[in-house]
Amino acid sequence: MRILFLTYIILVFTVSCDVQEINQTVPSTQAKFSYTISNNSIAPARAVFINQSINAQGYLWKFGNGDTLYTLSSDSVIYTYEQAGTYTIRLEVEPTTPDLYYNNLVAEKTIVINDIPVKRLYFADRNEGKVKYVVLDNNLLPVIEEFESATLNKPYGMDMDTLTGKLYVTDYAEQLLNRFDWDGQRQEILMNSNSELFNSPIGIAVIGNKIYWGEPGGIHRADLDGLNPEIFLDMPNEYPQDIAYDPLNQAIYFTNNLNPESGGVWRVDVDGTNLTNVVKDVWGGAIEVLPDSNYVYYYVAYEGMYIAELNGDNPRLFDASNAGKWAWGMAVDKEAGKIYYPNRVDGTIMKADANGSNVEIFIPAEADINPNAMTIDKAR
Incomplete structure (x- = not known):
């Protein structure tokens, strides 16, 4: 009976340690954003890029035309596209905990700014x-x-x-x-x-x-x-x-x-x-x-x-x-x-x-x- 009881304690202790390790997982950094575009996406159009990133501490916005913006703020960013075209917007973020393999530090979306109404x-x-x-x-x-x-x-x-x-x-x-x-x-x-x-x-x-x-x-x-x-x-x-x-x-x-x-x-x-x-x-x-x-x-x-x-x-x-x-x-x-x-x-x-x-x-x-x-x- 004593041997069985000790075995039970060891098993419970082992499981408890495993659960504790799982609960201490370090939060990852995830780059994410959405956007709205004014004027039916017809140039000139104002784009609002809504920052939805998690656990980031620095943000580099690339607007697809050579213009960039670096900021420490997680606020939304507003940019006006004067010319029609196809633009790939890229958000690169700095992680709070570097070198986590499950960090996702880049988000991209492509938008189209038109010069006339389109179907x-x-x-x-x-x-x-x-x-x-x-x-x-x-x-x-x-x-x-x-x-x-x-x-x-x-x-x-x-x-x-x-x-x-x-x-x-x-x-x-x-x-x-x-x-x-x-x-x-x-x-x-x-x-x-x-x-x-x-x-x-x-x-x-x-x-x-x-x-x-x-x-x-x-x-x-x-x-x-x-x-x-x-x-x-x-x-x-x-x-x-x-x-x-x-x-x-x-x-x-x-x-x-x-x-x-x-x-x-x-x-x-x-x-x-x-x-x-x-x-x-x-x-x-x-x-x-x-x-x-x-x-x-x-x-x-x-x-x-x-x-x-x-x-x-x-x-x-x-x-x-x-x-x-x-x-x-x-x-x-x-x-x-x-x-x-x-x-x-x-x-x-x-x-x-x-x-x-x-x-x-x-x-x-x-x-x-x-x-x-x-x-x-x-x-x-």
């Missing part, structure tokens, strides 16, 4: 759980910028209210409807799992003063602030996926889940009448329309990207490169005659002409993204 392609990146965007300015090497918030899990739906500059994003995994300012400066949660008539949301569309989304059993809608939800289209035993709006013909197009649902690409008037299955027996994902050219674009599971006439006639597979992984989200740039869509097989964003020709990589795999939902804003 932006927004998309969700599941690798980092963020909304990201690029300026559609014919740059051969698009610069990816991002929202500071990183809370997205499975963001399958995205649309922009171009009148108010509000970006709506669904999160299927977290059961949320998020709303962001166009520049990412504010995030709101409008609906959640406790909200009435809101369950497992996929695609969304802003139509007039309402936000529409697909969920099991039909398409629902609410005011743009998430209030007053109601059933727009009751479809028991179906599961609408992505949604697209045809303003020319006042119609809504949507894809439908397959197995056990009936699948297909569907069309319904904006007053909820004339529901029609225009493409039957396909397992749909992303969808978009270009009414002026009589085109509907849609993803078919394990096949790829299709184009057809608005009535469903003459369907044609124009890109099979993303057949192996589901495509959520697609965007049409009407003025430029281009369509954009994700290729989650290769981790790229693709671009093609409006007729489905000239398919090419727009954002390459080197960007290390997992693109999902996407939309295009008007020029700002």
Whole structure:
């Protein structure tokens, strides 16, 4: 008995020492910052760099144009960019405890200052759980910028209210409807799992003063602030996926889940009448329309990207490169005659002409993204 008792004491003492050593871990130094930019990022633009570093005692700011600033203050830094351009901002910090292998002493972000209003392609990146965007300015090497918030899990739906500059994003995994300012400066949660008539949301569309989304059993809608939800289209035993709006013909197009649902690409008037299955027996994902050219674009599971006439006639597979992984989200740039869509097989964003020709990589795999939902804003 005495031997066992002594052994127990030694074991307890050993464990206690290990816990004490863990609790004495030295805090690391972490370089981090965020930013805001005035004047819609059009030169001249004032940038506010918000210092979020931890356990640092000196800060060297490099503004991407040769200008630098060293300070001992952790306060935010203000800098005005007089000229348009792409700038990589670098913050180098001095640690309170040098030589810690888990210090992170450098943070970098790239910003774009424009000389005229520009259109932006927004998309969700599941690798980092963020909304990201690029300026559609014919740059051969698009610069990816991002929202500071990183809370997205499975963001399958995205649309922009171009009148108010509000970006709506669904999160299927977290059961949320998020709303962001166009520049990412504010995030709101409008609906959640406790909200009435809101369950497992996929695609969304802003139509007039309402936000529409697909969920099991039909398409629902609410005011743009998430209030007053109601059933727009009751479809028991179906599961609408992505949604697209045809303003020319006042119609809504949507894809439908397959197995056990009936699948297909569907069309319904904006007053909820004339529901029609225009493409039957396909397992749909992303969808978009270009009414002026009589085109509907849609993803078919394990096949790829299709184009057809608005009535469903003459369907044609124009890109099979993303057949192996589901495509959520697609965007049409009407003025430029281009369509954009994700290729989650290769981790790229693709671009093609409006007729489905000239398919090419727009954002390459080197960007290390997992693109999902996407939309295009008007020029700002």
